[in-house]
Amino acid sequence: MLADAAPPGFYAPDPYQERWLWVGVALVGLVMLWYGFVWWATRERPLRQVPGPGTTIEALRRDYLRQIDAVLRRARSGDVSDRQAHQQLSVLVRHFVQEMSGIAAPTMTLTDLTESGDRLVTVAETVATLYPGEFGTHRAETLEGSAALARQVVTGWS
Known part of the structure; x- marks a missing residue:
């Protein structure tokens, strides 16, 4: 079989633990939040055409x-x-x-x-x-x- 054909001392890689998947998803989410915040903070705001509320x-x-x-x-x-x-x-x-x-x-x-x-x-x-x-x-x-x-x-x- 194939397992018999592997050289002695060869070990298959360990699978990733599930928590690393969630860490990666969280990092991608944080980057997306950062870009969203930068866009929101630097967007062009409409000009105010009249004095503030309550001010004549x-x-x-x-x-x-x-x-x-x-x-x-x-x-x-x-x-x-x-x-x-x-x-x-x-x-x-x-x-x-x-x-x-x-x-x-x-x-x-x-x-x-x-x-x-x-x-x-x-x-x-x-x-x-x-x-x-x-x-x-x-x-x-x-x-x-x-x-x-x-x-x-x-x-x-x-």
Whole structure:
């Protein structure tokens, strides 16, 4: 027979234990879960078109106008420099636009804002006016004028 033909000292391989099958299945499952999580965490989410629940547009406008006034008060009292105040005004304008429209204005450069179309023209002009106050070595625009432009964007956005 065949068993008689095998050379002496030859042993057939031991079969795998059943637990290794389940370990392999669990590892494949974990890899699939990982890919699912990565897909879910990085998917493109729909843009929010209206302010959050319970927030009216007028309440949002009042809140941003109050924050603009607070920036002016802090600059007048000397708590922040004119440069910092210009930066804060720019941040406020960009975040207001994002909350009102869902457009990612806080992460857009001035070029991005300018090339975004008609909807962001006033925002791009306001940010362009604020840039010298934020980054320039000289005062290009008074802080009150910059705050007036920021108020104009907040009150005029539709």
